[in-house]
Amino acid sequence: MILEIKDLKKVYDGTTVVNITHLQIGQGETIGLVGNNGAGKTTLFRMILDLIRPTAGSVLSKGENVMQSDAWKNYTASFLDEGFLIDYLTPEEYFVFIGSLHNLTAAHVYEYLQRYEEFFNGEILNKGKYIRDFSKGNQNKVGIAAALMQNPELLVLDEPFANLDPTTQIRLKTLIKSLKQQHQISTLISSHDLNHVTDVCDRIILLEKGLVIKDFNKDENTLKALEAYFSE
Numbered sequence: 001m002i003l004e005i006k007d008l009k010k011v012y013d014g015t016t017v018v019n020i021t022h023l024q025i026g027q028g029e030t031i032g033l034v035g036n037n038g039a040g041k042t043t044l045f046r047m048i049l050d051l052i053r054p055t056a057g058s059v060l061s062k063g064e065n066v067m068q069s070d071a072w073k074n075y076t077a078s079f080l081d082e083g084f085l086i087d088y089l090t091p092e093e094y095f096v097f098i099g100s101l102h103n104l105t106a107a108h109v110y111e112y113l114q115r116y117e118e119f120f121n122g123e124i125l126n127k128g129k130y131i132r133d134f135s136k137g138n139q140n141k142v143g144i145a146a147a148l149m150q151n152p153e154l155l156v157l158d159e160p161f162a163n164l165d166p167t168t169q170i171r172l173k174t175l176i177k178s179l180k181q182q183h184q185i186s187t188l189i190s191s192h193d194l195n196h197v198t199d200v201c202d203r204i205i206l207l208e209k210g211l212v213i214k215d216f217n218k219d220e221n222t223l224k225a226l227e228a229y230f231s232e
């Protein structure tokens with residue numbers, strides 16, 4: 001087990017926005033987190049990454065509380081939003097910087113980037129532009145690729161398909177699936193795209209008003225079941 005959530009609560013202005021009694025995430029699981037706007041997905045991710053503190057409860061990563069240990073930072077990579085990027089760098093500079101945090105040389109980083117040529121679709125590298133001047137979709141590509149580059153054991157992506165063009169969405173799904181096959185990586189993906197999330201994930205967790213309403217392994221009926229749930 002890589003993650004364990006115990007009695008986790010976040011309360012804003014008297015409203016409980018996350019309320020999860022117990023949740024376990026196993027090694028190698030690809031988990032899709034779905035739920036309508038305001039369900040608490042991003043808040044949950046922020047507590048998993050110790051970006052915000054819970055009102056109560058804890059997140060344990062390999063048994064250690066993420067608020068009290070730094071160990072998880074060595075094997076966890078994430079991209080939640082553009083706040084993770086550094087606007088005044090070019091994508092190349094940003095990748096080299098992130099690589100340096102993980103002891104990757106610039107040469108390693110450039111070698112790694114070649115593998116993502118298709119995903120970048122000629123729009124990211126050698127443009128002579130700063131990250132701030134890229135479109136939102138292309139900024140997302142930079143953030144996602146930088147997260148994948150860290151070769152993490154736990155990968156957390158908040159709405160990675162949003163803002164990507166359909167071609168890149170499909171390429172991202174292929175990337176996530178191949179990562180899963182090659183490494184025992186655990187992945188948490190939030191998404192409003194029920195098609196993509198059921199395609200790529202083997203377990204789906206449905207949040208509503210901060211509560212886990214459903215938690216099930218994917219089978220051939222999952223997409224229909226989710227569509228029925230959300231059309232009620």
Ligand SMILES: Nc1ncnc2c1ncn2[C@@H]1O[C@H](COP(=O)(O)OP(=O)(O)OP(=O)(O)O)[C@@H](O)[C@H]1O
Nearest residue numbers: 012013017035036037038039040041042043044192
């Ligand atoms: N800093 C904050 N202060 C007050 N309320 C907040 C804060 N951050 C989040 N919330 C509230 O918490 C609830 C959950 O928000 P969250 O962003 O986690 O939902 P989400 O499931 O990620 O939604 P979306 O699908 O729209 O991204 C919402 O009602 C939101 O308004």
